[in-house]
Amino acid sequence: xxxxxxxxxxxxxxxxxxxxxxxxxxxxxxxxxxxxxxxxxxxxxxxxxxxxxxxxxxxxxxxxxxxxxxxxxxxxxxxxxxxxxxxxxxxxxxxxxxxxxxxxxxxxxxxxxxxxxxxxxxxxxxxxxxxxxxxxxxxxxxxxxxxxxxxxxxxxxxxxxxxxxxxxxx
Amino acid sequence: xxxxxxxxxxxxxxxxxxxxxxxxxxxxxxxxxxxxxxxxxxxxxxxxxxxxxxxxxxxxxxxxxxxxxxxxxxxxxxxxxxxxxxxxxxxxxxxxxxxxxxxxxxxxxxxxxxxxxxxxxxx
Amino acid sequence: xxxxxxxxxxxxxxxxxxxxxxxxxxxxxxxxxxxxxxxxxxxxxxxxxxxxxxxxxxxxxxxxxxxxxxxxxxxxxxxxxxxxxxxxxxxxxxxxxxxxxxxxxxxxxxxxxxxxxxxxxxxxxxxxxxxxxxxxxxxxxxxxxxxxxxxxxxxxxxxxxxxxxxxxxxxxxxxxxxxxxxxxxxxxxxxxxxxxxxxxxxxxxxxxxxxxxxxxxxxxxxxxxxxxxxxxxxxxxxxxxxxxxxxxxxxxxxxxxxxxxxxxxxxxxxxxxxxxxxxxxxxxxxxxxxxxxxxxxxxxxxxxxxxxxxxxxxxxxxxxxxxxxxxxxxxx
Numbered sequence: 001x002x003x004x005x006x007x008x009x010x011x012x013x014x015x016x017x018x019x020x021x022x023x024x025x026x027x028x029x030x031x032x033x034x035x036x037x038x039x040x041x042x043x044x045x046x047x048x049x050x051x052x053x054x055x056x057x058x059x060x061x062x063x064x065x066x067x068x069x070x071x072x073x074x075x076x077x078x079x080x081x082x083x084x085x086x087x088x089x090x091x092x093x094x095x096x097x098x099x100x101x102x103x104x105x106x107x108x109x110x111x112x113x114x115x116x117x118x119x120x121x122x123x124x125x126x127x128x129x130x131x132x133x134x135x136x137x138x139x140x141x142x143x144x145x146x147x148x149x150x151x152x153x154x155x156x157x158x159x160x161x162x163x164x165x166x167x168x169x170x
Numbered sequence: 171x172x173x174x175x176x177x178x179x180x181x182x183x184x185x186x187x188x189x190x191x192x193x194x195x196x197x198x199x200x201x202x203x204x205x206x207x208x209x210x211x212x213x214x215x216x217x218x219x220x221x222x223x224x225x226x227x228x229x230x231x232x233x234x235x236x237x238x239x240x241x242x243x244x245x246x247x248x249x250x251x252x253x254x255x256x257x258x259x260x261x262x263x264x265x266x267x268x269x270x271x272x273x274x275x276x277x278x279x280x281x282x283x284x285x286x287x288x289x290x291x292x293x
Numbered sequence: 294x295x296x297x298x299x300x301x302x303x304x305x306x307x308x309x310x311x312x313x314x315x316x317x318x319x320x321x322x323x324x325x326x327x328x329x330x331x332x333x334x335x336x337x338x339x340x341x342x343x344x345x346x347x348x349x350x351x352x353x354x355x356x357x358x359x360x361x362x363x364x365x366x367x368x369x370x371x372x373x374x375x376x377x378x379x380x381x382x383x384x385x386x387x388x389x390x391x392x393x394x395x396x397x398x399x400x401x402x403x404x405x406x407x408x409x410x411x412x413x414x415x416x417x418x419x420x421x422x423x424x425x426x427x428x429x430x431x432x433x434x435x436x437x438x439x440x441x442x443x444x445x446x447x448x449x450x451x452x453x454x455x456x457x458x459x460x461x462x463x464x465x466x467x468x469x470x471x472x473x474x475x476x477x478x479x480x481x482x483x484x485x486x487x488x489x490x491x492x493x494x495x496x497x498x499x500x501x502x503x504x505x506x507x508x509x510x511x512x513x514x515x516x517x518x519x520x521x522x523x524x525x526x527x528x529x530x531x532x533x534x535x536x537x538x539x540x541x542x543x544x545x546x547x548x549x550x551x552x553x554x555x556x557x558x559x560x561x562x563x564x565x566x567x568x569x570x571x572x573x574x575x576x577x578x579x580x581x582x583x584x585x586x587x588x589x590x591x592x593x594x595x596x597x598x599x600x601x602x603x604x605x606x607x608x609x610x611x612x613x614x615x616x617x618x619x620x621x622x623x624x625x
Contacts, residue, residue, distance in 0.1 A: 028375055028428065035382075035421065043184075046177050055410035056250050059454075063417025064246040067447060070424060071239040074440070075231065129406045131467060132261075135254030139266050147269065149251065150276040153244050157280035160240040161287050164233055182307045182403040183411075186392045187385060189311055194381040194532055197361075201528040204361050211369070231437075235444050238597070242447040245605070249454040252612065253410060256461035259619060267616045274609060281605075290601040292594035 003047070010044045027073045031066060038062040049122060052131040237289050248277055310402055311392075318391055322538040323353035328575075329582050336586040363527035368431055371524065375429035380525070380532035383422025387536040390415045390543045395470045397556040397566035408469040409461065412547055413454055416502060419540065420446045423504075423521050426533070430524035438520030441593060442504060448600040449501035449508075455608035456494035459615040460484055460551045463624065473555030483554040487624055490611040492552045494604055496580075499544035501600065503537065506585035508596055545577035546570075 017037040024030040038061050045054035120133055138146055251273065259266050284290065327342065327349070334341025342349030367376060393408040395401040405411060420443045427439015461467060463484055464475035480486050501508040522533050549555055549570060558569035591599070618624050 026372070028372070028425070032375065032378060032382075032421075032425070035418075043180075046180050049177065051177070051405065051407045052254065052410070055407045055414050058414035059410065059417055060243075060246055060250055063414060063420075063450070064243045064447070067417075067420055067424075067443065068239045068243050070421075071236050071443075074424075074428060075233070075236050129466075129468075131254050131407060132258055135258035136261060139255055139258060139262055139269060143269055146251070147272060147276075150248075150273045153248060154276055154280040156244050157241065157277075157284055160237065160244070161284055161289050164237045164240065164289075165287060179403050179405050181304075182311065183389070183392045183405070185304070185307055186311050186315075186402060187389055189308075189315065190385050190388045191381065193315070194384045197528050197532065198377075201361055201365060205364055205527055206362075207364060209366070231440055235440055238444050238448060241601075242451060245451045246454070249451060249458070252455070252458045253461060253467065256458045256612075257465050257467060259462045259616070260465045264620050267620050270616070271613070274613070278609070285602065290598065292597045 006047055007044075010040055010047070013040045014044070028070070031070050031073065034066060034069075035062055038066065049125050050130055052134055234292060241284060241289065244280075248273075307402070314391060314396070314402060315388075318388075318539065318542060319535070321542060322535055323357060325538050325541070325578060326356070326534075327353045328578065329585075332579065332582040333586045336583070357531070360528050360531040365527040365529060366524070368524045370431040372429040372431070375425050376524075377529075379422050379426035379429060380529050380536070382418060382425065383536040384532050386415050386418030386422060387539040387543065390547075391539070393469055394543070394546045395473060395550065395555060396570050399470075400566070401470060404468065404470055407467045409457060409467045409472070409547075409551075412543065413450075413457075416453070416540070416543070417447075417450055419502070419536075420450075422533070422536065426525065427521035430521075432524050435521050435523045438523070442521055445508065445596060445600070446502055446504070448597060449498045449604065452494055452600060452604035452608050453498040453502055455605065455612065456491045456498060457547075457551060458608070458612050459488045459491040462612070462615050462619060463487060469550050469555075473550055473557065476554045477557065481554065481559075482557045483552060485552050485554075487618070488552060488611070488615070490607060490614070492548075494608045494611065495548060495552065497599075498604060499548065500581065500584065501596070503540040503544055505537075505541065505581055507588040507591050509590065541578065541581055542574065545574050545581070548577055549573045 014037060017033055017040065020033045021030050021037060024033060038057060042054040042057040042062075045051075045057055125133055252270070255266060255270050330352075331341040331349075342352040345351045345355045367373065390412045392402040393405060393411050395404070401408075423446065424439045424443040427435045427437075427442070430436070460472060463479075464472040466472060466475070476482055476484050485492055500506075522530055525533060553573050554569075556567065556570045558572070562568040
């Protein structure tokens, strides 16, 4: 009962906050709404027994990526853009697409099958903690993808500097 | 519907955050009752050493702030990989050590590149 | 399913615990300002506050009351919602971490498995309060102060996180209580010696993260007046103040938990389980003030250089060294 109640609250809050994020006129207000949104997502992860993911959600998304957004917004100093029309194209088309998608989701709900139970049940996670379980799998079984991540991050560093330096010179 | 797991130990944190919010808003609300408010035009001007403010206050700033924010995101992600690695180090041992050294070594290449391209220089 | 009475009782106990910790910390925050003025006063051969109460002991209370009665000025061009919300974000970011700090054996408001990450996550919120306050005030000083401060905070946050990785490796846990327990088999019951580099990086990053002198660039009064909170007055300013001092207490507490053996001490002090914690806390806070009274302020480019070119490599080096020591089984 209580667990379902919490889920319903979080799901509703996430939906409403997401709509608020995209309808704010001022991008800085969007960022603040998004910050609250990220906290709700983190709370959802906690109820799914993924504490580490919840912490990462706040550290990386709220603490780093959103700060970058904020810097970009302040850098661009969106003033003219804020009053410009934001919704392009005829709106009935968008509405139809949205209703269609919603119907598709409703129809497909019945065919949803939960995945098979893996080795990490709630009891195992509780005994071992989420972070340790994740670490063990990540650094043994998924060693190769993990090392690929470092290459991806390297590309990101180089890309960031190349792009920003071009701006700096002009 | 799978039975959801209720993380009891997080309940105090939620209550605590609510209390902090109540404290913050409460002190501000109490202040509304107590403090006087006599605004006039000069008082509401932003402070600029006594002169009337000139120009746009939210000017465009150096792109360097932006580079710092981007590098911060990347290094933050790197650090996030280090946390689970650090706590399972005992169980995996040498193997974990070697793979993380490889990971850090690849990132150090990026770090040195950033250094050489003077991304950390501030002038 | 437990009865409704049990549940309410359970929640009441949590609330009581929270209010005790909260009240105690607020009192410590108030007297940390007094302690600071007295310490720095005596270091500069002055007396510090002397007039309100014996030896000025009631000064913090007078200051608090004064803040309530001060006029609240909101600049005409300010973005009001953001201006209102910025100090509250700062406050939540700073105070939430108190929930996971174990002040003595078996006492933490929330003993969660990812305690250390929770603290890092909450401290990363600090940059929002700063940058939003700076932006919303619509003043040049506060905008520049907010930007600078945000860039500083995020730069040192990486060093802060990396400096704690060594501790995580030694303790094998992110739970703050487990980290304290893991230190019992180390010399002096502390991670200080095996993690001496990490500790040094942590202390410097913590000072920068809390915007304290010598890294108090955002409030460099000679150039930026008061940085991001130039336009804030009355209780709104007060909330930033509380956030800053609580931030100091949090960082000192994390230092104690991760490097100085937490609630353990060389001998047991009877009846007061949190005695060692508070002794260590006040020593660290004294060091904060000592540093402030001794060192001149850093120049901004030096500050960023120090963060990116010295602190981060040092922290990574510390991780490598700790890894080698662990692999060689040179640690207990």
